[in-house]
Amino acid sequence: MTQHTPLWEVFIRPRNGLSHRHCGSVHAADATLALQAARDVYTRRGEGLSIWVVPSADIVASDPQDKEELFAPNADKVYRHPTFYEVPEEVGHM
């Protein structure tokens, strides 16, 4: 079945001003049907104002085996987090 209906990743933008977020995947024969399937499966409760679908096969992903060299070096660099600044009162919620 996946031969005729490959996998598509679905991204939904919940409202204006927010970015599209990955919410799941669908099987569909082509882009038009993938968009419809995404609408039918993921926006039934008013979750979205915009949908992107992307062929899963076109996503380039990092290799889990590379996680040590890619991500571990950041663990001890706390100075990259903006936690050493006092936020002035008048700025309010950031």
Add this chain to the structure above:
Amino acid sequence: MTATQPLYTFLLRLGDDHLILGQRVAELCGHAPMLEEDLALPNIGLDLLGQARALFSYAAEIDGQGKSEDDLAFCRVERDYLNALLVERPNYDFAHTIVRHLLHALFMQQVWAALEDSSDSQLAGIAGKAAKETAYHVRHTSEWLIRLGDGTQESHERAQEALDILMPYALELFEDDAISQAVADAGIAPQPSTYYEAWSNRLGEILALATLERSSGSVVLSGGRRGQHTEAMGHILAELQYMQRTYPGLSW
């Protein structure tokens, strides 16, 4: 015949189309050919049920006998249902489900568009909401039919067979009679025959993309608008009415 009777009958015809087609589509909940359609078809079925509710509520209101939308939906005998025969045809396969729905949705797209300009403001309101839902039904079913027709040899053959079988039923939608004449004279809704040309043109565009042929025959299989149904109708009602027949007045 009272002054409101043509409108009441008109509302029942439209409401029954939506109730029965909604029931047919809902039968596929858990049985669709793929998970995505398993959600899409009941979504569409619930749209139809919502449209039926609005029409039945209004029908019950103008009837003025204290009936509810549920009374109209669940507590009539087969001969009192006035849906077109098309919507009661079974889900033989996915092609039948899609073709049946497209033929009806293309018709309703015209009806809702006309009703938005109806002299009856309540109907115009119902039409305004339903038109958006129906536009998606047309999109969903037409895109599917294009892929079934222009797909594999088997999907093409099944789509063509469904079209050949269902087309004579679809033509019933465009039949005029004294009721539709009275409703047209009151400025409520045009005669069904006036929708035919635009329906036929739009269908022709979709069938061309789907590489499907419309048979030249003009056979019309009708009777539903007068309460004369196919053998399928009793089976639908047996399921649809089971709870209200077994536990009258039940609610939850």
